[in-house]
Structures are given as C-alpha cells and as structure tokens.
Amino acid sequence: KHYRDMQDIEFTIEKGKLYMLQTRTGKRTAQANVKIAVDMCKEGLIDKKEAVRRVKPEEIDQLLHPMIDPKAKVEVIAKGLPASPGAAKGKVVFSAQDAVEESKEGEVILVRMETSPEDIAGMHAAQGILTARGGMTSHAAVVARGMGKPCVVGCESITVDYEKEEFRVGDIVVKRGEVITIDGSTGRVILGSAPMVEPQLKGEFAELMRWADEIRKLGVRTNADTPHDAKLAREFGAEGIGLCRTEHMFFAPDRIKAMREMIIARDAEGRKKALEKLLPMQREDFIGIFRVMEGLPVIIRLLDPPLHEFLPQEDEQIREIAEELGVSFEELKAKVEGLRELNPMLGHRGCRLGITYPEITEMQAKAIFEAACQVYKEGKKVIPEIMVPLVGDVNEFRNQKEIIVRVAEEVMEKEGIKIEYMVGTMIEIPRACLVADEIAKEADFYSFGTNDLTQMGFGFSRDDVGKFVPYYIEKGILPRDPFSSLDIKGIGALVKIGIEKGRSVKPELEIGICGEHGGDPDSIKFCHKVGMNYVSCSPFRVPVARLSAAHAVLEEEEEK
Template sequence: MNGAAVQQQSTYKQLTLITPTAAMHASVHGGRAKCLQRLIRLEMPVPVTVALSFDAVQQIARGQSVDMDALMAPFGPQPLLSVRPSSQDPDWGGPSAILNIGMNDARHDAMCETMGEWAASAMYLRFVQAYAIHVARLDPDEFYLPDVPDRLSLKAMLDTYEAETDEQFPQDPAVQLTQVLRSMARAWDGTTARLLRQAKGAPQDAGLGLVVQAMALGVGQGECGSGVIQYVDSTTGVPQITGRYMSQSQGREALGAAEGAIYLTRDPRGPSLEDLCPDAFAELVALRDICRRFLREEMQVEFTIENGNLHILDAVRVQRSSRASVRIAVALAEDEMIPREDAVLRVEPAALSELLHRQIDPLAKRDLIVRGIAASPGAATGRIVLTANEAQASAARGEACVLVRRETTPEDIRGMHAAQAVLTMRGGVTSHAAVIGRGLGVPCVVGASDLSIDFKKRQVIAPNGRRFAAGDTITVDGTTGQILAGEPPMLEAALDDAFQTLLQWADEFRDIGVRANADTPADAQTARNFAAEGIGLCRTEHMFFEGERLRVMREMIFAEGGDDRRAVLDRLLPMQRADFRALFEIMQGRNVCVRLFDPPLHEFLPSDKAGLRDLAGQMDVPLHEATARVEALSEYNPMLGMRGVRLGIAIPEIYDMQARAIFEAIAAVIKSGTEITVEIMIPLVSAMREVELVKARVDGVANAVMAETRTEFEYRLGVMVETPRAALRAQDIAEHAAFLSFGTNDLTQMTYGLSRDDAGRFMSAYVQQGVYAEDPFHTLDIEGVGELIALGAERGRAGRKDVILSICGEHGGSRSAIAFCRTHGFDYVSCSPFRVPVARLTAAQLALQDRVVS
C-alpha cells in the first residue's frame, strides 16, 4: 500500500458501523462496503452491517485479533451473521461469502420451534458445510447438502466434521466469526487468489475489506426466499429485467438451482415473483431508477424476502459484455445520469476492439489445441489450408478456411485475403502475418511454436500428439491467442448507434489526430468508415503482390538495365495510378501519406522448388537461370540490406514510376473536383543526402506532370524515421523534410538488435524474468526507443520549426504510445484501420484524465 493510502487508512476506524454519515472510503473499506453505505443513504432496507478496513483484515491475516465485543455489539444478543468480501474493485473478486454464522445446537433447537425443523436444519446445514469447506479446509465431497434437511441429516454432517477434525463443531458465535474472518483474510493472501487478482489488473498490494451483516432469513414462516435481479441484459445492455427467485433459499442459491427457482416477471413458462409477491416485486423494480439516478450505474441487486418483507443485502455493478458496456455508458449519459465525459472514461478501449470483430461466445465450451500470441483480434472458424493457393481455391468455392503456415511471406497476402483467419508457428506481434492480419481485420494468432506441420501427410500436429488434417475445422481466437478444435458458437460484431455515439463524444475531447495505415482502396474505405482523419501510412509495395502485378514486378527484377526496367515499369504505372486515384477519391478532404517502395526485391520471388519452376515458366528462362537470379538477390540480413531508400537510389526507376503514378492520380482527382492533401514518405532513411537525392527526382517528376497535365498541385515530402541514425540526425534531415513519421516497428528492431520475427521464441522468458517489462514490439519502450524518438522529435523541430511529427508503426494504436505522443506534442498517430476506434477513444480518455489532474 503506498504512502498516501497508508495515511488515509490511519484516519479511519478498523471497525465501522455502516450508517449514512459514517467515515468510509472504497480505498479503505472496499467497494462493497461503500456501496452498502450508499444504499443505506437511499433508505433501502439494508440489514445492520459493520465494515472491517483493509488494515483490520491484514492484522487478522497476521494472527492478530480485532475487538470481537465491539464488532458484535451492533447486532444484539444471539445474532445470525454473514461475512462477504469487499475489495476496492469488485472485479478483483475475493473469498466466498459465508452465511448463517451463529447457528449452533441451541439456536437450532429454538428455531425448530419457531420456523420448523426443515427451515432450521437447512440453515444450520448450510453453515456447517461452508465452515467445513472454507474455514476448516475439509474435503467438499464429504459435506454435501442432503435432499431432506432434518435433525438426522444434520447430526450426520456434524459427526463427519468431528471425525475429520477430532473436535466438535464450534458452538460459540464469537469463535465462529473469529475463525471465518481469519480464514477469509488469509485466503486473500494465498497464491491462487493473488494470481487471479493480478490477471484482472489488481496491484500486488491490493487490500481486502470484509463486511459483517445481520442475516435476513430466506427461510421460515410465510413467504421467505432469496433472489438476484438486474435491469439490463448483460450481453446487449438493453433494458430488461432478468434474474431468479427461489422460496426457502439463501444468498444466490436461486441462480444456480436446477429446480425450484422461478422467474421475476410474469412469464407464460412458469410462476413468477411478480405473481407471488407483487408488492416486493414492485419495490425491486423501483430500485432501478434509484440506482441509476443516485449510484449512476446499472446494478445487480441481491435480495431476501422474509415473511413477505424485502431486504436488500448487496448491490454490485452488473457484469457486462463489451457491447453492453458501451450501450450502458451511452444510455446513462443520454438520460443525463452521468456527463458525456464520464461515459467516455467508463468504456475500456479494448471493448471497442472486440465489438469490431466476431467473438467466441463467452459461455461456449473450448476444446483448446494450443495457445500462441494474439496478433489480430476477433475469432473465425474454417477448414485448414496450408498454402495461399489453397486458400484462394477454398474462397472461390465459398468455403471458409484458416491459412496455417510456419510463417507468412508477402506471397501469402492473396491467401490471407481469402482466408477467414491466419495461424503461424513463428513470428511476434509485429511479424508479417500480424501486421497484415490487423490491416485486413483478419483474426490472427502467431508464434504457436508448439505446433508443427507435416507437409507430406498434410497434417498439423499439436504438442499432445493430436493431428489435424488439411480440411479439418478449427477456430482461431485472435483476441486470446487460442486455437480451438471445431466450431464454437460466435457473437457477431456490433457497430450499433451506441458505438458511433460514444466515438463522436470521444472526438470532442481528444487533442491528437488519429490516422490509419491503409495500403489498398479497400483498406482506405475501412479507415474512412472508422472516421480516420486520413492515411498515415500507405505501404505501396502491398499493391504489387496480386496476379498480373506480381508477374510484371518479377519481369522488372529480371530486367538487365535501366531502359528495360523502365519499359516494364511503364506497364505497372497505370495500375499504380488507378490504385492511388481510388485511394484519393475515398479519402477526399483528408490527408494521405504514401510511403515509397520499401521491401527488398527477393520478397517478390519464390524460394521453394515448385515456385521456382513457375517463375522460370513465367520469365521464359531455364530453371537454373531463374534459380541463379534468385540466389544472386539473396542477402544475409535482408531487413538491413538493399531496401527502402537504398533501393530507390540504386534503382531509381522504381521511385520515378511511383512518383509519376501519385502525381498523375492527384492531377486526375483535382480535375474531377476532389480535394486531397498528399504526402510522400521516404522509407529507411539514415542520411540527409539520401533525402536530397530522392527529393530532387520526385520534384522533377512533379514538375513534369504539372506541365503535362496543366494542373497545379501541392504535396509534402517527408521521411520515415526507423533507423537510430535518422533519429540522431533528424535536425539535418528535417531541413529537407516537411514531416517526420517514426516507424516504431523497425526502430524498435534496430534499437534492440532484435529480429521482430524471431523474438517470440524467447520473449516470454525475458518478460517473465524481468529482463523487459513488456514485449517491446507490443508495448512501446518509452525508456529506450521512446528516448530516441523524443530526441529525434526535438532535433527535428530544431531543423524545421513547423515539421509535422507522428508515429506510424504498429505501436500507434496503443495507450502508452498515444500518451507518449501527446506528451511530446506530436500531431497524430497512425495505426491499423481496425484499431482506429480504439485509438480515438484512448486519446480522448488521456485528454480527459489530464483535465482531472490539472
């Protein structure tokens, strides 16, 4: 617990009777205790309750005791009590509640006279069972509730307890309560509980409070029972009364009962609480408006009816799906229960990501094959295919497929387009498959290294020996990284009015631009649909990997000289021009940043024997000649070899063709009345002279196109900063660049000296052992890579005051990167189209949080 929390803790009592004016705080007594106080302030029928602070529970866990006389005094003589956990955030959980503390032989005899043997025995049996399992830690199989609760079955359970512990069941209520408190306090510090909390985002030193409450008996004379009610559907967020009620029951028994539980509202399928106790039901219905107005939340209420009278035992925030969380937040704001700012802050950005894609039904059974790295969210089912060609053939037949590869290459892009999902054995979150998957919105799991492929038998082999043949059905869950056998039920994507409304509000509050990385007109349309402010990165090489274009590109690679290359590239020119024109028309009125050709040429050539034979046929050359040409282009480390600006300077015809295609497309759309702002980005720069050389040729092409088309247009030329040297020399480079866009994928790779495709093999071990706090390809390394970016930004501004700064790597949509960019005054971030809504919401939340701090 930090110093501020300790100081605050010291101002509160360890034991606090919950009253409307009692000094209580969620960070001291937990969320449940604070919520109960709010219910009491609203004059709801809440039984007498005492809260134990985090500090008191810590003392109990260490073997110290609290003042039991003071604790039990508010409940009067011979009380029956319950104890429930009260962590600061209800989602962090806690030990199971224990009811009917205070039941003993004498109390049982007395209650048999007043409420009957069945009811009294049922209460005592429930307490003995809970005490034996959760306090004495005995075998649950030995303590099952009998079908008929009576004195005989009670004696049998008490005898079992004595046989298992060599002592009689405790009869003193104070002793019972002391042991229950100690057990729950120690359970919170157990290894399992600690790991569960950490998985839910709780800090290691998260505290636990406990609430001791007088029992409202759900068994006895007259109409008695218990139930749970909520007022919205947990999956959709639509207003709807749901829950169950069960006569002669306690706690949350109604929810788990196979028999005996009834509906709350009138229902043709069976009896209901509305029919049985109309007055109590009306009181429960009225609670919704009270909770929304005063608690400003949709609540799930646990209640007990005792002889027809309603008691409210607890109220917790309704558990909700991502879809429901958005709808609930927007509805509360539209009904003026909360401000719009609060609605924007309440929705986790990850929830939006789930809404953009199909997801596996949370209630579905999962037949897990293996777990990999979650690389592109969403879930999809299909038949296994092992090559891009098989994926295309499957799509042509209208059959859903999952493309399974050791790792993908640019040649696989056509297959990735055709597949419903992608699974690879190698790679990390910035590998080829991951980047393309996110761009396409295709669910993708990478780095599933426990799988292997037997291409001869056409089988995928799982670590436990299970084999899946090509054609078998599997499901890829790109949100969790799980690969499942079969086809579990799915929930469809949900981009409803509430989704759009929330993002419109977010745009009102954010203070940094959000663009999309989009490589094709289809990507651009997706970006436009998600209200991206433009395209921050168009990777033009992705336009070359399909059909005729790939064949022409290979002809250019095989060309002998500049004239031959130009002749081949002249055939690519109209294709590129058409792509750019479509892109500009879709993004009219917005900025489009086009990155010139980046990858090494070998990526356009096959490496397997079958591919080489096809290549030789296409190029009309002998197989040995095709093989020799491919080998001549191979590099020891192609990612650090002849690519990006180096290729543009060594083979300038490529950039000349691309620049002409861009400018001719600009001229065409201007003549048609479309407004567009185009930026041309030079990749992999490390020296100012590289920029000078490329800029001179690009400017020359621009002037030629303006003269030929008699059209005036403007454009900006800038640099993709993805080498450490470019960041260090940003002042010189910015003199010739209107913008600097930091490509964090390659910059992280080069700063760390790590291959982003291979790092997945050891990254989990590094993170587990604290070498890195997080995978630097997943979360921007603020201390290392971030310092280099900050330095580059500072020096870039020194070279050009009005230089535009951005991040366009895969980190661009992450919270840490957006926060970093806001801190350093960047103009925008750019991310995959399907991450744009997440980035818009995240940027708004960061801006709103800054308002609160300031």
C-alpha cells in the same frame, strides 16, 4: 443516483423487513457498458467526459469482431500470440492457392509456417490465419490487422508439414479439411467449431465516438493499401491515410511478372521497360485511393522491402518462373542467390533501393502525381504526401527528394495543374532520431515507423520474437511485448529525441506514428504527451485509437 453507475445489490428479507447487505459496481459486457454510459449521460447523471472515461479502449475491439461465446466449453490444443483480434473458424488449408479455391465452397483457415507477400490472395480468401512462426509485427500479423481478419502467430507448439498437409500438436494431428477455430484476441487454437457471438454496433456506439472526437486532440489516420480498406477506415472515422504501402500492390498475379522482369533486368534500360508496364497499374491504384480519401491527406510510402521477396526461393518455383520470363533456370537462380542477404531487414531495402535504382522512385512518383492530377480534374481535392522509407542520413533523403520533386513538377507542368504536396520520411532507424534536426531541414513531415525502430533499438528480429518474448514476459524481464505496446523508457526516448530535434528546426513539422503501436491505447497516450499530430493504425483499430486519444486528454486533465 448516488453511485451514478449500474449496481449489483445484495439484499435479504427477514420477517417482512428488507435489509440491504452490500452494493458494488455491476459487471457488464462491452456493449452494455457503452449503452449504460450513453443512457446515463442523456439522463443527466453523468457528463460526456465521464461517459467516455467509463468505456475502456480495449473493450471496443469486442464490439468490432466476432468473439467465441465465453460460456462455451472448447478444446484448446495450442496457444500463440494474439496478432489480430476476433475469432474465426473453418477448414484447414496449407497454401494460399487452396485457400482461394476452397473458400468458394465454405470458410477456411490458412495455416502456414509463416506468410509472405505472395500469400496475400489466400489471406484475403481465408476467415483467419494461423502461423507457427512470427511476432506481433510479422507479415501475417500486420496484414491480418489491416484486413480486419483474426490471426494467431508464433504458435511454436504446432509443427506444420506441407507435404502431408497436416499440422501436429503433441499427439494431436490436424489434417487438411478438418475444422479448427482460432481466437485472435487471446491466441487460442481450438479443435472443432466453437460457438460465436456476433458483434453488434448500435447508435450508442456512434454517439460515444462523437463525444470522444470532441475531446481528443490527436488526429487518427489509417494504414491502408487498397480503396476497400481506405473506405472501411473512413467509415470508422479515419481522418486520412498515415501509411499506404506500395509493395503490396506488386504481388497481384497480373503485376508480379512485370516486377520480376524489372528485378532480373541486366541494365537501367531493361528496368525502365519493365517499370513502364507497372506504371499504369500503380497509377490506377492511387486513383482509387485518392477518390475514396477525397479531401483527406494520403501518405504513400515508396517501395520498402528487399527485392528478393518478389522472387521464388525453391528450385521448382524458380524453373517455372524462369520459363515464364523467358530466361534460363541458371540465370534466374544466380539472380536469386545474388539478392539473398544474411540480414535482409538491415540490407538493400527502403531508400537504398531508390538510390541504387532511381528509376523505381521515378516510376512511383510519376504514378502518384499522374493519379493526383486525374482525380483533381474530377473536381476532388487531393492531398498527397510522399514518404521515403528507411532514411538514416539527410543525404539519403535529399537524393530521393530531388527525384520526387523533379518528377512532380514535370507531371504538373504537363497537366497544367498545381497540386500542394509534401515529401517526408519514415523515422525508423535509431540514427535518424539522433540527426532528426538535420533531416528536418529537408523533410516536410516525419512519421515514426516504430515496428522497425523497436526491432533495431532492441536488437530483436521482429519475425523471431515469438520464440522468446513470452518467456521474457513470464519471468518479468519485460512487462509486455514491445512490438505490441511501445517501450516508453527506451524506444520512446528515441522518439522524443527525434521530435525535439526535428521541431527545433521546424516548429510546425507534421509528426505522426504509423507502426502497429498507432492502435495501442498506452502507446497512443505517449504520442499525445510528446505532441504528435496524429496516430495511424489498421482500419479496425481506428475506433480504438479515437477513444484512446480522448482518454489521453482526460487523464492529462486529471493529473493537473
């Protein structure tokens, strides 16, 4: 009752007399910490705010994922970046196809130099993902976090050999079929099968989260591209979707062919013909997501990546796809070469695609509003918010908004339905922060894409930072990886400018963040301070974000 916390007490008994030597706050697991905080609150020793304050957001991760038993002795053979928390073990495979096939027989770990959107099926099938290259916002890292799968990226000490189907670390050779364990919370790669501790979510956890929700002011949404992920996030307490990436929907085997037909089409008519095949598929995707998120806002980002990502890069694959599409090897090879860019992250992507090929924006807008109308007819409330990516100038946004609004009105008039919707943009280019007042005259909402904003603000390639950022941290040049936790001094200043300029024109402008920083506790505190409406993060980070948002309020109260 005096310390109002669980204590470790040292004592001795001498000649029948008890002597109290010292006492200190007792160490405990994350699960025990949650239970103690809730129990003490119910006993009247502490209040709800103190109970919430005592559980650190970082601890919540331990409650949501399997962990390696801390008492176990393990053989660590390499270390990379801890891209997605939790531990996983399984037989090593080196291709997405092998992951899909072999996962039917048992657990597998997918090992790649780096992943691409074509590896999605294999990533789904694998227990965990290990890559030799990449940073905290690389494809593997972002997708794995969204799936809730353990992932270690940027493990530069391993050499992957696809032909021999093995990877090497110094003198150690790990071949296909051998078992490894990866720890996505620490970045460790372990030889063999390490003993695990399974997560246990009990009633106290749900109760503590309810108390956190009573305290926080920031909304918490999720980054989800499928009905499954959206449902999971809603169960974790998400209040909408802050980022639905439409490009992942095009990589399914039944869709990639139509997507490739669209890319190699010689004119707009050819592209429209291919897009007509994709329209019903895309519409079904959105119907599924709108149903799951009934009554909650859903922000859908239009196509963002450069088109070369949808085409094969190796000659052997190009021959196969050319035959499948009914074109010559030379024609497809020329198209692949023509789309290749020296710096694709700064190239022909985002709204630039929609401006060059307006039929892509038309198809996506049509799919969104046809889906919204259908779900509305089922008696469900639908709140679509369409987001235009990579805008750096108000004229880019205006161009895309005109297409979206025109298609929306056409669909709603045809269906005889009126649905409230918003059209906004992703603020991810530094220039957009500086002209945010101009863009706000046209946009209904802003969502800060801090992955790209960090990349362009620092001039760091987010797929290559694993090579040097660990040394920066080790030598004290940077306090932490800026792709994991927002750089408040620099990138944060750009965000602040963007918010102030945007709200100087529209005081009620809806503003959120949908980069991976949306699940980082320190970044969330910054989002609270600068007056954002919500943060958005991968489904498994939603509870972390809810608790972090509550901590931001409690810290603000303490400062006053």
